[in-house]
Amino acid sequence: MRDVAIVAFAQTDHLRRTDELSEVEMLMPVLHQVLDATGLRTSDIGFTCSGSSDYLAGRAFSFTMALDGVGAHPPISESHVEMDGAWALYEAWVKIQTGEADTALVYAYGKSSPGQVRDVLTRQLDPYYTAPLWPDSIALAALQAQALIDAGDTDETALAAVAARSRADAADNPHAQLSGPVPAGDYLVQPLRTGDCPPVGDGAAAVILAAGDTARALCDRPAWIRGIDHRIEAHGLGVRELTESPSTRLAAERAGVFERPVDTAELHAPFSSQQVVLRKALGLGDEVRVNPSGGALAANPVMAAGLIRLGEAAARIHRGESDRALAHATSGPCLQQNLVAVLEGESAHA
Amino acid sequence: MPDILSAPLVVEFPFTRSLGPVQSAFLTGLRERTVLGVRTGDGKVLVPPVEYDPVTAEEIQDLVEVAATGTVTTWAWNPHPRRDQPLDTPFAWVLVRLDGADTALLHVLDAPGPDAVHTGMRVRVRWAGTRTGAITDIACFEPYEGEPGGSAPHDGEFADPVTGIVTPARLDYTYSPGRAQSAYLEALAGRRVVGERCPSCLKVYVPPRGACPTCGVATDERVEVGPRGTVTTFCVVNIKAKNLDIEVPYVYAHIALDGADLALHARIGGIPYDQVRMGLRVEPVWSEGNRHPDHYRPTGEPDADYDAYKELV
Numbered sequence: 324m325r326d327v328a329i330v331a332f333a334q335t336d337h338l339r340r341t342d343e344l345s346e347v348e349m350l351m352p353v354l355h356q357v358l359d360a361t362g363l364r365t366s367d368i369g370f371t372c373s374g375s376s377d378y379l380a381g382r383a384f385s386f387t388m389a390l391d392g393v394g395a396h397p398p399i400s401e402s403h404v405e406m407d408g409a410w411a412l413y414e415a416w417v418k419i420q421t422g423e424a425d426t427a428l429v430y431a432y433g434k435s436s437p438g439q440v441r442d443v444l445t446r447q448l449d450p451y452y453t454a455p456l457w458p459d460s461i462a463l464a465a466l467q468a469q470a471l472i473d474a475g476d477t478d479e480t481a482l483a484a485v486a487a488r489s490r491a492d493a494a495d496n497p498h499a500q501l502s503g504p505v506p507a508g509d510y511l512v513q514p515l516r517t518g519d520c521p522p523v524g525d526g527a528a529a530v531i532l533a534a535g536d537t538a539r540a541l542c543d544r545p546a547w548i549r550g551i552d553h554r555i556e557a558h559g560l561g562v563r564e565l566t567e568s569p570s571t572r573l574a575a576e577r578a579g580v581f582e583r584p585v586d587t588a589e590l591h592a593p594f595s596s597q598q599v600v601l602r603k604a605l606g607l608g609d610e611v612r613v614n615p616s617g618g619a620l621a622a623n624p625v626m627a628a629g630l631i632r633l634g635e636a637a638a639r640i641h642r643g644e645s646d647r648a649l650a651h652a653t654s655g656p657c658l659q660q661n662l663v664a665v666l667e668g669e670s671a672h673a
Numbered sequence: 674m675p676d677i678l679s680a681p682l683v684v685e686f687p688f689t690r691s692l693g694p695v696q697s698a699f700l701t702g703l704r705e706r707t708v709l710g711v712r713t714g715d716g717k718v719l720v721p722p723v724e725y726d727p728v729t730a731e732e733i734q735d736l737v738e739v740a741a742t743g744t745v746t747t748w749a750w751n752p753h754p755r756r757d758q759p760l761d762t763p764f765a766w767v768l769v770r771l772d773g774a775d776t777a778l779l780h781v782l783d784a785p786g787p788d789a790v791h792t793g794m795r796v797r798v799r800w801a802g803t804r805t806g807a808i809t810d811i812a813c814f815e816p817y818e819g820e821p822g823g824s825a826p827h828d829g830e831f832a833d834p835v836t837g838i839v840t841p842a843r844l845d846y847t848y849s850p851g852r853a854q855s856a857y858l859e860a861l862a863g864r865r866v867v868g869e870r871c872p873s874c875l876k877v878y879v880p881p882r883g884a885c886p887t888c889g890v891a892t893d894e895r896v897e898v899g900p901r902g903t904v905t906t907f908c909v910v911n912i913k914a915k916n917l918d919i920e921v922p923y924v925y926a927h928i929a930l931d932g933a934d935l936a937l938h939a940r941i942g943g944i945p946y947d948q949v950r951m952g953l954r955v956e957p958v959w960s961e962g963n964r965h966p967d968h969y970r971p972t973g974e975p976d977a978d979y980d981a982y983k984e985l986v
C-alpha cells in the first residue's frame with residue numbers, strides 16, 4: 324500500500340442561504356485555498372474527484388458546471404460521485420493506490436437552500452415501498468431516536484446535552500452555522516426537537532491528497548490515512564437494528580481503529596441521537612475528544628459534511644493538536660452507510 | 674452588483690417502474706387486502722418482502738401470508754404532516770412487525786396524539802377505499818385490541834397481477850442562478866448580451882458561468898458582445914418538438930458573437946434552411962415578452978473567413 328495523506332483542507336463559511344452564488348461561485352474560493360496552501364496549480368493535480376447531488380438545488384448536471392472551477396478544459400482526469408464527498412475522497416485514495424496519480428483534489432458542495440431538504444432526501448429511499456410515503460429525513464431519524472430511548476441507550480435530556488455540547492464546541496469554529504447556546508426548541512418529529520437536528524444550509528469543502536514524499540514536500544505534518552473503509556446496511560429500515568451501527572463497527576475494524584487508541588474523533592452525526600449510536604459502535608470513551616468542530620449539528624452542508632469530518636480531523640493533525648484521529652462519514656437514512664478512516668501525524672509512529 | 678434573480682422551479686417526474694416477482698405479488702396482494710411476506714433461507718419472514726436475501730443476497734421467492742395486525746417496534750410523532758405524506762392530520766410514523774413476520778414495515782399510524790402511541794402497542798391495517806397495487810393501499814394503521822393473527826403459506830397467484838407502478842414525484846425549489854448568470858439575464862432584459870472575461874487567459878465567455886473552465890478562476894470583468902455574430906456550425910432539425918410551435922425543417926446553429934470566445938446556440942430564421950452555411954453573418958431578432966432573442970437572421974454582410982472563427986468551431 325502507498326502512504327497517502329491529506330495535506331490541505333478548506334471549507335466555506337456555512338450559511339442558511341447563498342442566493343448570490345451559483346455552486347461553482349460558492350466552491351471556487353475553497354479550491355483556491357487548498358491549492359494555495361500547497362503551492363499546486365490545477366494542472367499539477369493528478370486526479371480530481373467530487374461529491375454532490377443535483378437534487379439538492381434542483382439544478383441538472385450542476386457537477387459539470389462546478390468543474391469550471393477546477394480548470395477542466397483541456398480535459399483532466401476526473402470523476403464524480405452522487406454521494407458525500409467522503410466517498411469521493413475514498414475513490415481518490417484508491418486512484419492513488421493504483422499508482423495512476425500522486426496527488427488528488429477532492430471537493431464537495433451542497434446548496435440545500437433552494438429546496439426542502441427534508442423532502443429531497445426522501446427521493447433516495449426505496450422507490451417501491453418507502454418513497455411513496457414521503458418519510459422525511461427527520462421522521463426517519465426520529466424513529467431511530469425513539470428506538471434508542473426504548474432500548475435505554477439515551478433519553479431526551481441526554482440528547483439535548485449532545486446538541487448543547489456540539490454547539491458549544493462550535494463556538495471555536497468560525498465556519499459553523501450554528502454555535503453557542505441554542506434552545507432545544509419544539510418537536511419537529513417527536514422525540515427530536517429543532518435542537519437535535521442539523522441546521523439547513525449551503526457550503527463547500529475541498530482537500531488535497533498526496534502520496535509519500537510528495538505529501539511531505541507539500542505539508543509540514545501530513546495527516547496520513549492509515550486505514551479507510553466503508554460498509555453499507557440493508558435498505559429496508561425494518562430489517563436493520565436501528566440502535567446499532569454494524570456497518571460503522573465493521574468499517575472501523577477494517578480501517579484499524581481498534582489497533583491503538585485515537586485521541587480525536589470527528590463523527591458525521593447529523594442528529595444528536597446518531598452520535599449516541601456512533602459512540603457505542605466505535606466504543607469511544609470520554610478520553611476521546613469527539614467533534615471538537617461541533618460536527619454536523621453545527622453545520623451540515625449535505626454532500627460535504629462527511630468530507631468536512633475528514634478535513635477537520637486532518638487539520639487537527641496538521642496543527643499538531645492530534646496524533647491519531649478517527650474520521651467518520653455517513654450516507655442514507657438512519658446511518659445506513661458508513662465510512663471510517665484513521666489519520667495519523669508522523670510523530671505518532673516515531 | 675445587480676439584484677440576484679430568483680424564480681420558482683418545480684421538478685416533477687412520474688417514474689414508471691417494473692416489479693420483480695416478489696414485489697409484484699406483495700403489491701397485488703395489498704390490492705386484494707392480503708399482506709405477503711417472503712421467507713429467507715434461514716427461515717425468517719420479511720415484510721415487506723424483497724427479491725433477494727438482505728444478508729446472503731440469495732434469490733428468495735417462498736411467499737407467506739401474514740396478518741394485517743401487528744406490533745409497533747418504534748414510532749415518531751409527526752405534528753406537521755408534509756404535502757405528500759399519507760395523512761393530512763398529525764400522525765405517528767411507525768415501524769410495525771405484522772403478526773407472522775420477523776421484520777417491520779414502515780408506515781403511519783392514525784392516533785389522536787403522541788400520548789396514545791407507544792412501542793409495543795397493537796395495531797391493524799386500515800385499507801384504502803381505492804386500491805391499485807401500491808404501498809399506499811394501506812391507508813394507515815390504527816390501534817387494535819383484538820386477537821393476534823397468524824400466517825400461512827401463499828402461492829402469490831392473483832388474477833390480473835400488478836407488474837409495474839408509476840410513482841409521481843414533485844419537488845419545489847426557489848432557483849437563483851448566482852452572480853454571473855443573474856448579471857447576464859439582467860442585461861438580456863435590456864436586449865444586450867454581456868459576457869465575462871477571464872482575468873488570466875482573457876477569453877470572454879457567453880453566457881458566463883462564473884468561472885473560466887481553462888484557468889479555474891472567477892471571471893469578473895463584464896464585456897458586452899455582439900449583437901452580430903458568425904455561424905460556426907449548424908444542424909437541420911427535421912422532427913417537431915412537443916410544445917414548440919416552429920415549422921420544420923429549421924436550422925439550429927452555434928453562433929460566435931463578435932467579441933466572444935465561446936459560441937452560443939440559437940435558431941436561424943429569415944433564410945431558407947438549405948441556404949444556411951458556416952461563416953454566415955447573423956444578428957438577433959428580439960420579440961416582445963421573451964428575455965432571449967427569438968432567433969438570429971442574416972445581416973447581409975459577406976460571409977466571415979473560416980480563419981476568423983475556426984478556433985470557435
Ligand SMILES: [Zn+2]
Binds near residue numbers: 872873888
Ligand atoms: Zn481563463
